[in-house]
Amino acid sequence: MSWTNYHGHCSYCDGHKEVEDYIIEAINRKMPVIGFSSHAPVPFDCFWTMPHERLSSYIKDISELKEKYNAQIRVLTSLEIDYIPNLTGPNFPFLDDVQLDYKIGSIHFVDKLKNGEPWAIDGSFDEFMVGVNQVFEGDIRRAVERFFELTREMIRTQEFEIIGHFDKIKMHNHTKPLFDESSDWYQAEIEKTLNLIADKKLIVEINTKSYDCNGLLFPGVDLFKKMLDKNISVTINSDAHYPDKLEVGYGYVAQELYNSGYRYLKELINSKWVEVAFTEKGLEW
Numbered sequence: 001m002s003w004t005n006y007h008g009h010c011s012y013c014d015g016h017k018e019v020e021d022y023i024i025e026a027i028n029r030k031m032p033v034i035g036f037s038s039h040a041p042v043p044f045d046c047f048w049t050m051p052h053e054r055l056s057s058y059i060k061d062i063s064e065l066k067e068k069y070n071a072q073i074r075v076l077t078s079l080e081i082d083y084i085p086n087l088t089g090p091n092f093p094f095l096d097d098v099q100l101d102y103k104i105g106s107i108h109f110v111d112k113l114k115n116g117e118p119w120a121i122d123g124s125f126d127e128f129m130v131g132v133n134q135v136f137e138g139d140i141r142r143a144v145e146r147f148f149e150l151t152r153e154m155i156r157t158q159e160f161e162i163i164g165h166f167d168k169i170k171m172h173n174h175t176k177p178l179f180d181e182s183s184d185w186y187q188a189e190i191e192k193t194l195n196l197i198a199d200k201k202l203i204v205e206i207n208t209k210s211y212d213c214n215g216l217l218f219p220g221v222d223l224f225k226k227m228l229d230k231n232i233s234v235t236i237n238s239d240a241h242y243p244d245k246l247e248v249g250y251g252y253v254a255q256e257l258y259n260s261g262y263r264y265l266k267e268l269i270n271s272k273w274v275e276v277a278f279t280e281k282g283l284e285w
């Protein structure tokens with residue numbers, strides 16, 4: 001029994017250790033697969049994305065380590081790519097010659113602050129509120145609806161395999177309830193977005209990054225049954241920024257997916273995403 005992780009960050013972006021440190025940790029945990037997905041470069045200053053000039057060494061570094069550890073683990077190359085209309089996205093030309101095993105599409109930026117900088121929605125609570133106030137005149141509902149509108153625009157216009165933390169916009173509700181996740185308007189956004197995900201046959205990751213600090217999952221257990229009813233495939237990803245977080249929350253998520261009726265996770269084998277049976281203890285390879 002073992003787990004995989006297709007979403008993780010290393011020292012090329014805001015991860016805290018070198019690529020090889022994560023590989024060694026994954027081997028120690030008997031993980032058969034580890035995928036790296038640094039934040040892709042963006043065409044403006046950002047402290048947590050990979051600088052554009054480091055992209056080629058990221059690819060080279062991982063491909064050398066793929067060879068080095070070939071007998072022990074499959075190492076995969078990916079990027080977590082932001083979509084910002086007319087600025088960047090999974091289909092943008094800067095990736096044309098970049099060899100990736102798969103792509104993760106994520107929304108972290110929603111429109112622009114007063115100073116012209118893109119508003120990053122996953123910063124601190126205070127930074128989040130600055131965006132809500134400056135970009136949406138304090139109207140949280142408009143901010144949330146815009147996040148999902150951009151998510152759907154990304155799904156419609158870009159090509160990628162995994163949708164990253166697709167309801168991340170709810171992340172500050174646990175600090176202070178900013179909107180009611182059971183409200184009709186919010187559920188309508190979730191419904192429209194999941195329908196499009198199902199149409200495009202994207203894989204939804206259950207992102208466990210916040211699980212051990214505040215119990216949050218993206219998306220949460222409340223959406224598992226709804227996703228299964230729409231035939232949406234899932235995989236479990238830790239979005240690890242430290243090697244010891246590689247499998248955080250996996251047992252809990254697997255149990256909840258199983259209780260909701262899921263029996264398979266999507267896994268990348270021989271360059272194809274296939275269904276692999278699982279229990280709360282791991283994948284049944």
Ligand SMILES: [Zn+2]
Binds near residue numbers: 080106108164165
């Ligand atoms: Zn992300």
Ligand SMILES: [Zn+2]
Binds near residue numbers: 007008080
């Ligand atoms: Zn990430």
